[in-house]
Amino acid sequence: xxxxxxxxxxxxxxxxxxxxxxxxxxxxxxxxxxxxxxxxxxxxxxxxxxxxxxxxxxxxxxxxxxxxxxxxxxxxxxxxxxx
Amino acid sequence: xxxxxxxxxxxxxxxxxxxxxxxxxxxxxxxxxxxxxxxxxxxxxxxxxxxxxxxxxxxxxxxxxxxxxxxxxxxxxxxxxxxxxxxxxxxxxxxxxxxxxxxxxxxxxxxxxxxxxxxxxxxxxxxxxxxxxxxxxxxxxxxxxxxxxxxxxxxxxxxxxxxxxxxxxxxxxxxxxxxxxxxxxxxxxxxxxxxxxxxxxxxxxxxxxxxxxxxxxxxxxxxxxxxxxxxxxxxxxxxxxxxxxxxxxxxxxxxxxxxxxxxxxxxxxxxxxxxxxxxxxxxxxxxxxxxxxxxxxxxxxxxxxxxxxxxxxxxxxxxxxxxxxxxxxxxxxxxxxxxxxxxxxxxxxxxxxxxxxxxxxxxxxxxxxxxxxxxxxxxxxxxxxxxxxxxxxxxxxxxxxxxxxxxxxxxxxxxx
Numbered sequence: 148x149x150x151x152x153x154x155x156x157x158x159x160x161x162x163x164x165x166x167x168x169x170x171x172x173x174x175x176x177x178x179x180x181x182x183x184x185x186x187x188x189x190x191x192x193x194x195x196x197x198x199x200x201x202x203x204x205x206x207x208x209x210x211x212x213x214x215x216x217x218x219x220x221x222x223x224x225x226x227x228x229x230x
Numbered sequence: 231x232x233x234x235x236x237x238x239x240x241x242x243x244x245x246x247x248x249x250x251x252x253x254x255x256x257x258x259x260x261x262x263x264x265x266x267x268x269x270x271x272x273x274x275x276x277x278x279x280x281x282x283x284x285x286x287x288x289x290x291x292x293x294x295x296x297x298x299x300x301x302x303x304x305x306x307x308x309x310x311x312x313x314x315x316x317x318x319x320x321x322x323x324x325x326x327x328x329x330x331x332x333x334x335x336x337x338x339x340x341x342x343x344x345x346x347x348x349x350x351x352x353x354x355x356x357x358x359x360x361x362x363x364x365x366x367x368x369x370x371x372x373x374x375x376x377x378x379x380x381x382x383x384x385x386x387x388x389x390x391x392x393x394x395x396x397x398x399x400x401x402x403x404x405x406x407x408x409x410x411x412x413x414x415x416x417x418x419x420x421x422x423x424x425x426x427x428x429x430x431x432x433x434x435x436x437x438x439x440x441x442x443x444x445x446x447x448x449x450x451x452x453x454x455x456x457x458x459x460x461x462x463x464x465x466x467x468x469x470x471x472x473x474x475x476x477x478x479x480x481x482x483x484x485x486x487x488x489x490x491x492x493x494x495x496x497x498x499x500x501x502x503x504x505x506x507x508x509x510x511x512x513x514x515x516x517x518x519x520x521x522x523x524x525x526x527x528x529x530x531x532x533x534x535x536x537x538x539x540x541x542x543x544x545x546x547x548x549x550x551x552x553x554x555x556x557x558x559x560x561x562x563x564x565x566x567x568x569x570x571x572x573x574x575x576x577x578x579x580x581x582x583x584x585x586x587x588x589x590x591x592x593x594x595x596x597x598x599x600x601x602x603x604x605x606x607x608x609x610x611x612x613x614x615x616x617x618x619x620x621x622x623x624x625x626x627x628x629x630x631x632x633x634x635x636x637x638x639x640x641x642x643x644x645x646x
Contacts, residue, residue: 164296166296167294167296188300188365188368198361199355204360
């Protein structure tokens with residue numbers, strides 16, 4: 148997957164969690180939870196959805212790397228390069 | 231400190247409900263009086279198609295789809311019913327403190343649906359428990375349906391659930407009365423909820439007992455007291471009442487549906503599933519004594535009447551003995567119209583009868599084509615409503631597995 152495709156997947160998963168999520172002014176380098184109405188359970192929903200879609204097992208200690216949209220893409224790019 | 235009598239009298243001031251075929255009391259009452267069944271069918275995993283009672287209501291009127299996805303079906307029904315009850319009662323928390331509001335919800339069971347769904351879900355992933363949802367525990371803790379109400383409404387008083395099988399709705403109502411009388415809370419949201427149509431296991435277990443109703447026409451499947459009844463029609467549903475002490479209700483000029491004057495609960499101490507009429511009779515008689523009423527003072531008796539062979543006979547024997555000399559007591563049931571809403575049954579059935587204080591009608595039992603002689607009761611109202619001049623008192627029976635019995639008596643409100 149390309150970086151843009153990974154970004155679209157993340158936003159699509161967030162939109163499935165919260166259909167009212169507004170991405171218009173989203174800063175890719177700022178924490179997602181500060182900008183969107185997401186809590187810890189929603190965050191775990193994102194992890195679970197990545198596991199279901201791509202069989203990705205993300206260790207808990209690496210969760211901080213999913214904090215921003217940009218860090219998500221950086222973290223997932225090598226893991227999804229063959230998808 | 232001497233308490234005024236008014237502070238020990240507890241009244242029903244609001245009703246919110248979701249029943250098969252109706253999402254408010256007006257529509258529910260109209261269906262019951264018209265003899266319209268709310269039963270349709272459900273197609274369940276592993277089970278196939280069976281008669282069932284499904285509720286259609288405005289699921290996103292009081293919270294977002296997102297909260298409904300995170301929570302449970304029981305929570306969704308609870309939040310709807312609680313908001314509807316408060317709106318009906320005209321309570322906006324200007325006269326009540328959210329910290330002095332208690333939420334008491336009766337459940338037959340909870341968590342069965344969620345657990346079955348997760349077991350099925352991980353089955354799609356070779357039973358890898360890494361795919362088990364992190365939502366499982368908050369969804370399946372027993373207080374879930376009550377807790378979802380408090381989060382939705384910002385209520386910071388106590389919330390918990392009462393497990394009393396199919397007597398649970400009445401049991402929660404009784405809990406609310408007691409907490410109001412003790413002064414533990416000033417406002418109680420009490421009722422019962424059931425989401426059990428989502429569980430194939432509950433259907434399968436009733437079928438294994440030979441107690442799951444089947445009929446080619448689902449609207450005729452629930453037929454208490456009929457010779458050809460063959461079991462229970464499982465329904466989902468919910469009903470929540472606002473209960474207030476009379477002095478506070480009068481102070482704010484509340485509409486009063488009725489006054490809870492008597493209640494009782496007891497246990498058969500006999501069998502896991504079979505009911506026991508003599509203990510049901512003792513329960514009714516204890517509730518009557520507490521209400522300081524004679525059997526002949528009861529105008530309407532809503533029977534538990536699930537439509538099982540033995541259950542209906544046991545209850546009819548109990549009623550026949552207690553109400554032997556009561557030519558002006560009229561008997562109906564509600565499950566013939568909406569099926570068995572489990573933890574919600576007692577309160578939904580009470581709600582369906584409450585309008586009789588003002589419209590003076592007794593709604594009928596339906597689907598009674600050939601009366602079982604063992605269920606013959608002198609005052610049974612069947613097929614069409616019975617018009618009366620006045621309704622003074624309603625006695626509501628609700629019994630459950632493991633032999634838990636509950637009776638609630640509501641009287642027409644009269645200022646004393």
